[in-house]
Amino acid sequence: MRKIKEESIQKATMIMMSTILLSRLLGFVREMLVANIFGRSYITDAFFAAFSIPDLMYYLLVGGALNSGFMPVFNTQKAKGDEEGAWKAASTFLTVALMFIVVFNIVGIIFAPT
Numbered sequence: 001m002r003k004i005k006e007e008s009i010q011k012a013t014m015i016m017m018s019t020i021l022l023s024r025l026l027g028f029v030r031e032m033l034v035a036n037i038f039g040r041s042y043i044t045d046a047f048f049a050a051f052s053i054p055d056l057m058y059y060l061l062v063g064g065a066l067n068s069g070f071m072p073v074f075n076t077q078k079a080k081g082d083e084e085g086a087w088k089a090a091s092t093f094l095t096v097a098l099m100f101i102v103v104f105n106i107v108g109i110i111f112a113p114t
Contacts, residue, residue: 009075016067053108061097069093 038044070093077086 008078012071012075016071057101057104061101065097066093 034044034047038047070089073089074086077083077089
């Protein structure tokens with residue numbers, strides 16, 4: 001039974017590592033495309049300034065909360081055999097994260113200069 005738990009945790013860890021690596025590679029490709037298409041100008045400066053907020057939210061959500069808070073809870077529930085509890089935790093996490101993102105974006109839209 002313990003071996004199955006360890007394999008499940010290893011599989012989940014590999015999935016997270018792979019998706020984060022893929023995200024980093026795609027971000028690098030995005031940076032290269034923006035530099036090749038637009039060069040260095042006020043347009044790219046505006047793009048990078050506008051993109052810094054969603055990028056920060058990604059780092060906080062995925063790099064912090066997801067890896068340090070959600071994954072251990074999800075894997076513990078699955079290891080205990082509580083599949084329904086694990087998916088309920090996932091649903092709760094995603095709901096709270098989505099609410100946070102929506103509220104943060106609404107506040108940003110309200111206070112953004114026109």
